[in-house]
Amino acid sequence: xxxxxxxxxxxxxxxxxxxxxxxxxxxxxxxxxxxxxxxxxxxxxxxxxxxxxxxxxxxxxxxxxxxxxxxxxxxxxxxxxxxxxxxxxxxxxxxxxxxxxxxxxxxxxxxxxxxxxxxxxxxxxxxxxxxxxxxxxxxxxxxxxxxxxxxxxxxxxxxxxxxxxxxxxxxxxxxxxxxxxxxxxxxxxxxxxxxxxxxxxxxxxxxxxxxxxxxxxxxxxxxxxxxxxxxxxxxxxxxxxxxxxxxxxxxxxxxxxxxxxxxxxxxxxxxxxxxxxxxxxxxxxxxxxxxxxxxxxxxxxxxxxxxxxxxxxxxxxxxxxxxxxxxxxxxxxxxxxxxxxxxxxxxxxxxxxxxxxxxxxxxxxxxxxxxxxxxxxxxxxxxxxxxxxxxxxxxxxxxxxxxxxxxxxxxxxxxxxxxxxxxxxxxxxxxxxxxxxxxxxxxxxxxxxxxxxxxxx
Numbered sequence: 161x162x163x164x165x166x167x168x169x170x171x172x173x174x175x176x177x178x179x180x181x182x183x184x185x186x187x188x189x190x191x192x193x194x195x196x197x198x199x200x201x202x203x204x205x206x207x208x209x210x211x212x213x214x215x216x217x218x219x220x221x222x223x224x225x226x227x228x229x230x231x232x233x234x235x236x237x238x239x240x241x242x243x244x245x246x247x248x249x250x251x252x253x254x255x256x257x258x259x260x261x262x263x264x265x266x267x268x269x270x271x272x273x274x275x276x277x278x279x280x281x282x283x284x285x286x287x288x289x290x291x292x293x294x295x296x297x298x299x300x301x302x303x304x305x306x307x308x309x310x311x312x313x314x315x316x317x318x319x320x321x322x323x324x325x326x327x328x329x330x331x332x333x334x335x336x337x338x339x340x341x342x343x344x345x346x347x348x349x350x351x352x353x354x355x356x357x358x359x360x361x362x363x364x365x366x367x368x369x370x371x372x373x374x375x376x377x378x379x380x381x382x383x384x385x386x387x388x389x390x391x392x393x394x395x396x397x398x399x400x401x402x403x404x405x406x407x408x409x410x411x412x413x414x415x416x417x418x419x420x421x422x423x424x425x426x427x428x429x430x431x432x433x434x435x436x437x438x439x440x441x442x443x444x445x446x447x448x449x450x451x452x453x454x455x456x457x458x459x460x461x462x463x464x465x466x467x468x469x470x471x472x473x474x475x476x477x478x479x480x481x482x483x484x485x486x487x488x489x490x491x492x493x494x495x496x497x498x499x500x501x502x503x504x505x506x507x508x509x510x511x512x513x514x515x516x517x518x519x520x521x522x523x524x525x526x527x528x529x530x531x532x533x534x535x536x537x538x539x540x541x542x543x544x545x546x547x548x549x550x551x552x553x554x555x556x557x558x559x560x561x562x563x564x565x566x567x568x569x570x571x572x573x574x575x576x577x578x579x580x581x582x583x584x585x586x587x588x589x590x591x592x593x594x595x596x597x598x599x600x601x602x603x604x605x606x607x608x609x610x611x612x613x614x615x616x617x
Contacts, residue, residue, distance in 0.1 A: 191310040194384050195319050198303040199326030201266055201380065204373050205296050206330025208273040209238065211338040211369060212289075213433050214447040215362040217440060219285075222360050227576075229282055231566035234433045235559040237286045238293035243555035246297035247400070250547035253302035254398070254540050261302045263380040269295035270373030277366035280357035297554070301546035308534035308542065309387040314474065316535065317484070317527045321470035324526035325463050331432060332459030339451020341365045346448065389539045403544045406537075412604035413536065417485070418552055420597030421529065423590050424492065425557025426564065430586055431499070433562035434579060442580050443508040453512065461516040465491070465523020473528040481613075482606030484532035489598045491525030496591040503580040536608040 212219075216230055225233075253261045272291030279285035303323065311319045345361035352358050398406075407414050439450035469487055476483035498518030505511040537545045568582045569575070 190385060194310055195307055195322050197380060197384050199323045200376060201262060201299055202323060202326035203330035204376060205299060206327055207334040208269055208292055208369060210331055210334035210432060211365060213436050214335060214338040214451050216437050218362045225282060227566045227570050231562040233285050233289055235562040237289035239555035239559040241290040241294035242297040243551050245294040246547045246551050249298035250301040250543040254543035257386050258302040258306050259380055259384050259386050262299050263377045265295045265298035266373050267377040270370045274367050274370030277363040278356055300550050301543040304530060304534060304546045305542040306387055309390050316531045317470040317473040320527040320530040321466040324466050328462035329459050332455040335451040335455030338365055339448050341368060343448035398541050403541050406541060410608050413601050413608050416597045416601035420594050421549060422552045422557050423594035425553040426561040427587060427590050429558045429561030430565040434565050438503060438579050438583060439508055441576050445508055457512050457516045458519055461519030462523040465520040466526055469524030470527040481609050482602045484528040485598060485602045485605045487528035488525040489595060491522055492595040492598060495521035500584055500587040503583045532605055536605060536612055
């Protein structure tokens, strides 16, 4: 399945999720096209989720918000509904046509993003962010499950490197595109819309960014195939209690890996949410300057790290069954010093250099982590296991990361200018802990991988 004539089995959308798939042979090119399309969906998710970080200062000014209220909009408003909606939608993805779940999720959160452009108060913004969060919860579990069925096992890290490049690219583009749009719209005066309120230039950014998702959702439905599930199939899939039972049976791995990725996500979301504000408060770079620069650096470094990490995982995989988590551990350990000292640099350019170096090293772990989770989980449990981890990452980590930085800044440092020191302490406190937890999960992951390999042949 590695050459130009290779094929994968595709399940047609009309088939019932409860009957065996009727395979349709397609070239591997179409499988890789699907991986790229799912990466595009992931990019749009990150753009729509992350652009709010660029408008922290004008949003605070125009809506009269505090840092803590802003952190709730960035974190809790999104993540609470992500957590509530995610489990039932992932169950649907495990039983049914995954591409339909992805397309519907994308269309709904795109509308939610546009609604952010009409928000006039904390609560109206909260509602729009809740729509975005709830809808986004359905996309990633289904995408991750599909990718593992699209490509050969030895190419899974590469496929996830491509997918994660969409994630990282979306994070970067949320800053680049958002910053460019803010620059282009800088001279647009506020408009008072009857029955809605005053629309500022930063409102327009959300409206514009809501449009592309509707187009891509249609393309997903029209052009993306639904892959047949590899391994044994169980009519009706697995109920939640059996998924929980599987996690408990494999607790030697999950009880370390799950909190490890939680602490990773707390750091990532905290830095992502407050990065633009850090550059503005510390160096005087506004969002129109900091956004494109920070986004470009983040994207370039992360993209490099992703494909280096995929290659390293593929090379180590020929020698070690636990290669994927070894790569994740190395990524966390090696990136920590660079991430911790970046906020202390005397100039914004040096801060960007250290951020880039840390980003390359941290990015190596993304493909390995996703591959590890899919390759140690039964096929029709993947959506729900992915949802569990994504709930931990997005709902808990995405809520706690921005909030923890904001609370430390508001109530401990008690100064906006001290944000840089909060970010340093944040990294030094949490970084070693997440590395230790991942280390503890390496050996049991290798055992789980071997067991899954034996069962699936």
